[in-house]
Amino acid sequence: MKRMIVIAGHYGSGKTELAVSLALEMAKSPRREYERLAVVDLDVANPYFRSRERMDLLEANGVKLYADVYHSTGATAELPALTAALRAPLEDEGCQTIIDLGGNDAGARVLRQFGKYFEGNDHELWAVVNFRRYETRDIDSSREHVEAIQQELQIPVTGLVNNTHLLRETTAEIIREGHEKAEVLSKEMSIPLLFTCYPAGIIAPEAIADIAPLRPLGLYMRPAYLDK
């Protein structure tokens, strides 16, 4: 895995859940390549469900969270004028950095101002797809979303992540259907399918053992009362 992982995708495709899960997994891994670990929350498109809401959890696990919050107040402005502090992990060669973008091409746009950090070969750009999201429910609409993000960022997408799910109503069949579509999309776009996610605690990995590689995702961002 490269030093900087940029996670993009449609609104609600699961970018933040992936960023938080991945960071916590890396934090616990005995085979860490980099001394430091950071999540950069670049979501200025959406005011709710952002990785900064899990700052305490991440920092308790040794993951530094960078977000556009006013120093010490925790308040945020929904502006693409970002604090220079966000550049620290991008410039730190000893820091594995996960960059959590806002939704769609519009939400991804904010990365453009950091373009110079992505001119080299030190990063990966992942596009998360959920074929059960209404606006990316088939291969064509998903491809349009991935292409729009690529076009906006002027950085090639290096990998697709299949995160097809329906929250607590996810079934093995839903994941499998998504995986099949993701494989077609991967072939059509000549972008490797990196892995398929499944909601941990809802789907047992044995139920989808025919799919590889798999990665469990926690529901860290969703308060339990939303499922009442």
Add this chain to the structure above:
Amino acid sequence: MTTDKVLMKGNEAFAEAAIRGGARLYFGYPITPQSEVPEYMSRELPKHGGCFVQAESELGAINMAYGAGAAGGTVFISSSSPGIALMQEGMSFLCSAEVPLLAMNVSRGGPGIGGIQPGQADYFQVTRGGGNGDYRIPVFAPSSIQEAVDLLYEGTELAQYWRNPIMVLADGMIGQMMEPVLLPDFKPVPTPHEIAGLRDWACTGYDDRGGDQNRRVVKSLRMQPEKLEEHVEKLFRKYAQAEKELVRYETENLKGAEVVFVAFGTTARICREACEILAEEGIKAGLIRPISLWPFPNKAFDEIDFGTTKAVISAELSMGQMMTDVQIALNGRLPVYLAHRTGGMVPTSPEVAARAKAVLEGLK
């Protein structure tokens, strides 16, 4: 209906439901936490032959909606708390002129410009109205995205049937969260000629009326007090009927409950979890969930088990705006307490459960 459930963000689903319900005209101005609604409309409505206009302000938007509705259009607007406040004058005009409108308020913390996190402190604004004069607006408060979709889908017709604005109030959490939904089928959209017949009061122009030369007038000005009084009395006969027909609510576990929560929207979901926490501790708690906020579901309170229930708790993301209606509905039969957070803060279910325990303890 979509055959499979799809995962949608509240705001996207609201916009899609309005389109599927037949709305083809949208006027609005972006404001968090509902900006995905105009964003979605600007992208999707033209694909259905509709028209999206980003107005210069919320005042512009509501008056465009007034004009388009008066001309027989099926209009949807949305905004969030301070934006809805700017629209209040227009709401009064629409009610007086009996112009249909489907309106959505994805509410946030106030007062003033407030914040962008979820709030329910618009209860007074939407149930009492901030505009002048005697008028009423039916308000429905969904607690899930599916319920919001179903209410908005029905709302286009309710607005036409009652010839009045219909408001759907979802707090910011319902607008921003994701949930699996089944989308209803697209309703057939009437042609201008059909609209001229169906909406026989609308200023459609003569061309679409097949030789009918009668003037149609949509207005809110009535200079003669006798005429204005007569008009207001007529409106209130309509509202009296709406009070009978539009009451909606759900109750859960009222039988044998020691304490009953009253909550709508996101707060109802938190109370549901609080009921489970209390049950684990041997305290039976029930829930009344008003879906229509006006008309308020007074009759739901007659279902309370008065033999066992000792207290009613109004749980709100406000300083207790709904509590007044709860007290009126109970009419002194039980003491009413408040469990609340405000300013965009959302209580946790253990906090709400602890409040219920403290209330019961205090009554011993």
